[in-house]
Amino acid sequence: MYEKQRTRYKGFNVLDEKKEWDQHTEEIVLKRLGPFAAPKFLLPEEKEMLKAIASHLIYDDRKEILEFVINHTDESLTSPVGEGERKPDAPPLKDLIRWGLKALDNAARGQFDCSFVELNAGQQFEMVAALQKAKAYLVPDWQQIPQKELFKKLASLIVSAYYAHPTIWSEIGYAGPAYPRGYVRLEFGLTDPWEAERNEE
Amino acid sequence: MKNNNDYVTHNHDHYKDHRQRDLANRKYKDGADICIVGAGAAGGVLAYELSKAGFSVVVIEAGPFWNPQTDFASDELAAQSLAWQDTRLSTGKDALTFGHNNSGRGVGGGTVHFTGVFLRFHESDFKTKTIDGVGEDWPIEYQDLAPYYDKIERDIAVSGPKEFPWGSFHGPYPYPERNPISANSQVFRKGCDRLGIKSVVAPLAILSAPFDGRPPCISRGFCNQGCMPNSKFSTLIHHIPKAIGYGAEVLSDCMVTRIELDDQGKAKGVTFNHDGKEHFQKAKLVIVSAFAVETPRLLLNSTCSKFPQGLANSSGLVGRYLLTHTGHDIYAKFDDEVRLYKGTPVMALSQDFYETDRSRGFARGYTMNAHGGRPVSLAKNLAVSAGIWGSDLYEIMRDYNFYARITIVGEVLPDYNNFVTLSEEKDEYGIPRALASFSYGDNDNKMIAHGVAKANEILEAADGKAAFVIPDSAHLMGGCRMGRDPAASVVDEFCRSHDISNLYICDASAFVTSGGGNPTETVMAIAARTAQHIINSR
Ligand SMILES: Cc1cc2nc3c(=O)[nH]c(=O)nc-3n(C[C@H](O)[C@H](O)[C@H](O)COP(=O)(O)OP(=O)(O)OC[C@H]3O[C@@H](n4cnc5c(N)ncnc54)[C@H](O)[C@@H]3O)c2cc1C
Ligand code: SF4
Numbered sequence: 001m002y003e004k005q006r007t008r009y010k011g012f013n014v015l016d017e018k019k020e021w022d023q024h025t026e027e028i029v030l031k032r033l034g035p036f037a038a039p040k041f042l043l044p045e046e047k048e049m050l051k052a053i054a055s056h057l058i059y060d061d062r063k064e065i066l067e068f069v070i071n072h073t074d075e076s077l078t079s080p081v082g083e084g085e086r087k088p089d090a091p092p093l094k095d096l097i098r099w100g101l102k103a104l105d106n107a108a109r110g111q112f113d114c115s116f117v118e119l120n121a122g123q124q125f126e127m128v129a130a131l132q133k134a135k136a137y138l139v140p141d142w143q144q145i146p147q148k149e150l151f152k153k154l155a156s157l158i159v160s161a162y163y164a165h166p167t168i169w170s171e172i173g174y175a176g177p178a179y180p181r182g183y184v185r186l187e188f189g190l191t192d193p194w195e196a197e198r199n200e201e
Numbered sequence: 202m203k204n205n206n207d208y209v210t211h212n213h214d215h216y217k218d219h220r221q222r223d224l225a226n227r228k229y230k231d232g233a234d235i236c237i238v239g240a241g242a243a244g245g246v247l248a249y250e251l252s253k254a255g256f257s258v259v260v261i262e263a264g265p266f267w268n269p270q271t272d273f274a275s276d277e278l279a280a281q282s283l284a285w286q287d288t289r290l291s292t293g294k295d296a297l298t299f300g301h302n303n304s305g306r307g308v309g310g311g312t313v314h315f316t317g318v319f320l321r322f323h324e325s326d327f328k329t330k331t332i333d334g335v336g337e338d339w340p341i342e343y344q345d346l347a348p349y350y351d352k353i354e355r356d357i358a359v360s361g362p363k364e365f366p367w368g369s370f371h372g373p374y375p376y377p378e379r380n381p382i383s384a385n386s387q388v389f390r391k392g393c394d395r396l397g398i399k400s401v402v403a404p405l406a407i408l409s410a411p412f413d414g415r416p417p418c419i420s421r422g423f424c425n426q427g428c429m430p431n432s433k434f435s436t437l438i439h440h441i442p443k444a445i446g447y448g449a450e451v452l453s454d455c456m457v458t459r460i461e462l463d464d465q466g467k468a469k470g471v472t473f474n475h476d477g478k479e480h481f482q483k484a485k486l487v488i489v490s491a492f493a494v495e496t497p498r499l500l501l502n503s504t505c506s507k508f509p510q511g512l513a514n515s516s517g518l519v520g521r522y523l524l525t526h527t528g529h530d531i532y533a534k535f536d537d538e539v540r541l542y543k544g545t546p547v548m549a550l551s552q553d554f555y556e557t558d559r560s561r562g563f564a565r566g567y568t569m570n571a572h573g574g575r576p577v578s579l580a581k582n583l584a585v586s587a588g589i590w591g592s593d594l595y596e597i598m599r600d601y602n603f604y605a606r607i608t609i610v611g612e613v614l615p616d617y618n619n620f621v622t623l624s625e626e627k628d629e630y631g632i633p634r635a636l637a638s639f640s641y642g643d644n645d646n647k648m649i650a651h652g653v654a655k656a657n658e659i660l661e662a663a664d665g666k667a668a669f670v671i672p673d674s675a676h677l678m679g680g681c682r683m684g685r686d687p688a689a690s691v692v693d694e695f696c697r698s699h700d701i702s703n704l705y706i707c708d709a710s711a712f713v714t715s716g717g718g719n720p721t722e723t724v725m726a727i728a729a730r731t732a733q734h735i736i737n738s739r
Contacts, residue, residue: 005599006599007599008599008600008602021275022270022274022275022429024270024271024273024274025274025275025276025279028274028276028278028279029276056590056591057584057590057591057594058590058591058594058595059591059592059594059595060595072278081282081286081287082286082287082288082289082628083286083288084284084286084288084289084298084299084300084301085288085289085290085291085296085297085298085299085300085637086288086289086290086291087290087291087292087296088290088291088292088624088636092288125591132588132590152585155581155584155585155590156581156584156585159580159581159583159584159585159590159594160277160278160577160580160581161278162580163576163577163579163580163581163598164276164277164278164576164577168576168598169576171599172576172598172599172601172602173538173540173601173602174542174575174576174601174602175542175543176275177274177275177276178275178421178422178423179275179419179421179423179429179430180419180429180430181419181421182418182419182420182421182430183419183420183421183422183543183544184420186381186382186383186384186420186543186544187381187382187383187384187387188384188387188388188537188539189384189537189538190384191538191540195540196602198538198602
């Protein structure tokens with residue numbers, strides 16, 4: 001399912017340069033490699049469901065990366081800081097995610113007669129796609145849960161975390177933290193020596 | 202904090218090397234001349250000018266006093282903490298996104314993580330009604346602000362071109378333009394050249410050479426994450442430390458919850474919350490500089506028997522005419538790498554489409570910024586705003602390095618039905634959460650369509666292939682508009698509230714129209730003019 005060519009920059013590892021980063025940034029980035037504490041908010045069954053949803057949203061099922069994505073989501077859900085903005089008809093983030101996952105699971109049971117995590121990949125994908133269009137299988141739970149909002153908040157948490165993982169930076173050829181070094185060769189076609197070099201084919 | 206040798210020391214207290222936490226012993230406990238709520242773009246300038254003029258000034262700021270070296274990081278996810286993240290309820294046809302996208306928090310406010318594009322408004326921006334029959338006229342003209350624009354640019358050593366082709370100010374800027382510019386900005390300028398569109402290296406509140414003990418920019422590209430080398434101006438590293446040097450006191454991590462009035466109906470100070478405890482700051486004059494959402498929210502929350510609809514609100518317009526900029530991001534794919542992560546995000550721009558041209562089918566116009574960006578915000582915006590996820594998202598992001606981007610900063614016309622008000626839901630301080638509603642009007646949508654098409658033409662002329670567009674908005678303004686008529690505005694031309702003579706409202710919320718360019722230089726010029734007015738009326 002995830003067999004596509006993942007990188008145009010084979011062998012580039014942004015972490016090889018970590019000695020050039022400021023200490024504060026280095027600490028932050030290295031924490032993303034784990035190990036991770038057990039989730040504080042997410043229940044085990046919620047965690048499994050989120051992993052399945054995440055793998056569809058980010059098109060990746062590598063375990064260590066999903067672990068970080070889940071960890072970031074859990075931290076966001078336990079943080080006392082606000083959620084930026086919310087639609088007036090949507091419940092607060094924690095409730096939206098908790099009740100939303102429950103609703104999705106109930107919809108899976110209604111539509112396919114088994115839990116969301118037991119569905120095959122195609123069925124799960126179909127359900128995530130339906131959620132984005134607010135067309136998930138009808139169960140009473142959706143009365144409290146605006147489906148599009150659920151999709152957006154999940155996508156925001158999961159996608160942000162995924163593209164903050166140093167492995168993904170390496171794969172897309174992003175040079176990551178750049179202080180105190182900065183860039184000298186900015187112009188078209190020029191790269192500083194530590195930047196990723198394209199070597200596909 | 203001991204032995205802090207950073208350029209910006211934690212000197213918001215007045216006892217060297219010691220972070221003052223004891224609010225019972227604060228400097229102006231018995232009253233200050235002036236209390237400023239919010240230490241952002243406007244609050245910083247006001248604190249500096251007024252303390253320099255000899256007033257005793259207290260600045261009360263909801264967020265922390267950041268230390269760039271230990272609080273900022275070269276990382277998008279971590280930098281979310283610089284934003285005002287408190288939940289706001291957002292609705293309307295084009296509901297606004299709040300948070301890192303538009304709202305700062307902490308000393309420096311939005312300037313801590315702004316991009317540094319530093320533009321003046323044009324003459325026409327102040328009289329759209331007279332000239333184009335849309336929007337509303339300001340009570341001031343370009344000439345009223347011109348000396349303050351000059352001053353601010355000199356004060357912070359703005360870098361920019363020798364010759365700026367649009368508006369009334371044609372340069373030169375105090376510091377030379379940035380050189381070299383990023384590949385993304387080169388691509389933009391190449392496309393513009395081929396189509397006969399004028400473009401320039403962007404005027405930036407970012408140093409092109411050393412100034413005031415600060416080094417020039419190292420082009421690391423993390424301006425929206427807070428500048429660690431201190432090359433980018435912010436009121437955190439410029440105006441506030443200088444204001445403290447002139448005797449101002451800055452109380453950080455202190456959320457103002459109410460403005461209090463005396464029996465005569467004049468402002469007597471503010472109530473604020475620090476670590477769960479309530480305190481009072483007495484002052485002869487109160488200036489609210491808490492930005493376009495929090496300023497109306499604070500005024501509306503400060504009801505009293507004399508003003509049951511909130512302060513400064515006899516017109517009923519507090520929170521009304523909320524403005525943003527259309528901020529659509531247009532991407533094209535190139536055969537070679539552009540690498541959007543390198544360099545100051547915006548290093549080139551064009552204002553060729555700024556003024557009204559009726560043949561386009563809409564009034565007013567926009568600035569086009571060549572605009573770099575980083576993976577987290579791109580991927581998140583693709584997923585959340587453009588609805589692209591799964592393998593489609595993965596494929597775009599795998600080729601992240603091959604995309605170039607142009608961002609439109611387009612004028613949104615003022616509309617009574619775009620507003621901030623109080624919701625039914627309360628936050629941890631017991632203040633009702635803000636409820637914001639926003640929808641684009643017909644003119645705005647036509648402008649967006651025009652800007653998107655133009656941006657694609659430019660990118661294609663530079664040999665790119667049009668790829669995708671991400672709807673976005675940027676910059677908040679309005680909510681306490683200035684004007685001559687007390688029935689149709691909240692403050693006068695000096696940002697003094699019509700209703701309460703010693704209550705000023707001075708920040709982006711005083712904007713009448715949005716203009717078609719990044720607004721902060723105008724926010725700061727207005728603040729400098731307000732400060733001068735207060736000094737003159739002493
Ligand atoms: C990512 C980003 C990029 C931007 N790029 C540009 C750019 O390139 N060019 C440009 O011109 N503009 C840019 N801006 C916009 C710019 O940041 C704002 O225009 C400017 O900061 C507004 O100034 P202000 O003084 O009105 O408010 P702010 O600078 O936001 O300051 C308000 C302050 O008040 C504090 N506050 C709020 N409520 C309270 C309360 N109740 N008690 C105490 N304190 C309170 C806040 O914490 C904040 O520090 C950008 C903004 C963002 C977020
Ligand atoms: S690009 Fe320049 S101004 Fe922006 S964060 Fe980096 S050093 Fe600071």
